[in-house]
Amino acid sequence: MAVHQYALKINQHPGHPSFETIFEPKLQAAFLNRANLSWTFGVKIRSLVDNYNFPIDKIIQDVAKPPPWQIPSVRCDFSLGKLSKESTPPNVFLVEYYHHIQQYRNYTFIFTDGSKTANGVGCSYILGPSNIGIPLPGCCSIYTAELYAIKLALEAVSERTDRRILLLSDSLSSLQAIQSMSCDNVLIWQILCLMYRIQQSGKMLSFLWIPSHVSIAGNEKADTVAKSSANSDTPSVLKVPWSDLKPLVREHTLTQWQSEWSNSAPCKMLEIKPLVRPWKHTNLNCRLHEVYLTRLRIGHCYDTHFHLFHGQDPIECVHCGVTRSVKHVLVECQSLANLRQHFFGFSPGAVKNLQHYIGEDPIEIKQLIAFLNHINFRVIYRV
Numbered sequence: 020m021a022v023h024q025y026a027l028k029i030n031q032h033p034g035h036p037s038f039e040t041i042f043e044p045k046l047q048a049a050f051l052n053r054a055n056l057s058w059t060f061g062v063k064i065r066s067l068v069d070n071y072n073f074p075i076d077k078i079i080q081d082v083a084k085p086p087p088w089q090i091p092s093v094r095c096d097f098s099l100g101k102l103s104k105e106s107t108p109p110n111v112f113l114v115e116y117y118h119h120i121q122q123y124r125n126y127t128f129i130f131t132d133g134s135k136t137a138n139g140v141g142c143s144y145i146l147g148p149s150n151i152g153i154p155l156p157g158c159c160s161i162y163t164a165e166l167y168a169i170k171l172a173l174e175a176v177s178e179r180t181d182r183r184i185l186l187l188s189d190s191l192s193s194l195q196a197i198q199s200m201s202c203d204n205v206l207i208w209q210i211l212c213l214m215y216r217i218q219q220s221g222k223m224l225s226f227l228w229i230p231s232h233v234s235i236a237g238n239e240k241a242d243t244v245a246k247s248s249a250n251s252d253t254p255s256v257l258k259v260p261w262s263d264l265k266p267l268v269r270e271h272t273l274t275q276w277q278s279e280w281s282n283s284a285p286c287k288m289l290e291i292k293p294l295v296r297p298w299k300h301t302n303l304n305c306r307l308h309e310v311y312l313t314r315l316r317i318g319h320c321y322d323t324h325f326h327l328f329h330g331q332d333p334i335e336c337v338h339c340g341v342t343r344s345v346k347h348v349l350v351e352c353q354s355l356a357n358l359r360q361h362f363f364g365f366s367p368g369a370v371k372n373l374q375h376y377i378g379e380d381p382i383e384i385k386q387l388i389a390f391l392n393h394i395n396f397r398v399i400y401r402v
């Protein structure tokens with residue numbers, strides 16, 4: 020997963036020394052035709068892009084960062100953020116908003132918003148009577164949608180003659196990123212370049228953070244237009260920062276891993292954990308119980324492995340004559356069937372596999388320990 024992400028990151032920087040090696044690999048046909056050759060990184064990435072239809076053409080290309088003397092001064096007003104969003108009623112926010120914008124009486128207001136729905140992604144800006152909605156690529160994050168809304172709004176502003184402009188956004192993270200100017204996001208740098216041009220033309224530009232969903236008319240309208248753009252069928256021609264493709268890389272990697280794991284040779288671990296994903300939280304709140312469960316899952320218990328340290332033969336089941344293992348005592352040994360019914364409350368004849376005992380939703384650990392103690396199966400060494 021890390022190498023795929025690295026390749027995507029390089030794709031955003033065509034001037035990077037590794038770009039040509041990765042995205043225009045030499046002798047690709049020769050590598051593909053010779054199965055015994057180890058593929059170079061570039062051939063592997065090319066194969067991933069071709070086989071998975073990875074949308075690397077959707078990655079926005081880097082722009083030259085402006086020199087320090089061209090980085091504009093940013094005026095972001097977060098005054099409305101001093102009220103807690105959770106504990107402040109919407110009408111109080113609304114009153115505070117109307118009171119606060121009195122100081123921006125001579126400004127042209129431009130509202131921006133981004134939206135991500137089940138159908139797609141869109142952004143919008145509201146400037147006077149103009150309600151502009153723009154669909155964005157489906158892989159776009161909501162953060163990128165908010166930044167696009169700001170960028171497109173600034174492009175529109177730069178073409179107008181208004182002298183004082185106030186951009187109102189409900190995206191705190193976007194405004195903080197613009198103000199900090201220290202992040203690596205290509206859209207932030209594009210916004211800073213636009214701001215520099217706007218300020219150079221003698222215009223005054225300020226940003227104001229506003230809370231969402233408190234009935235601020237411009238924000239509500241921007242929200243509606245952005246949602247409508249997100250749900251439109253119009254394909255987007257805009258590109259996204261490489262980091263927006265990270266979820267696709269993760270999804271692809273997990274799918275491939277799951278496929279390999281599901282098709283691997285049958286083994287105990289595959290039976291216990293058929294899905295490749297982190298274990299659910301056990302909520303055991305006891306380290307000793309966690310150790311018990313983990314030892315049982317990996318099958319490395321005192322009784323199954325201590326013979327290796329003493330150069331002895333493994334312990335055998337006195338009833339079956341086979342090596343005693345976690346699977347044997349929990350599932351296979353017929354001589355313990357009645358005891359399992361008794362300890363775990365199974366109905367007679369019930370067939371259980373390892374997943375029932377120690378899988379994602381294991382049996383109550385205290386019951387499990389009581390059963391194992393009863394049959395004298397030692398999970399950990401205890402003096």
Ligand SMILES: [Zn+2]
Pocket residue numbers: 336337338339340347351352353354
């Ligand atoms: Zn047995």
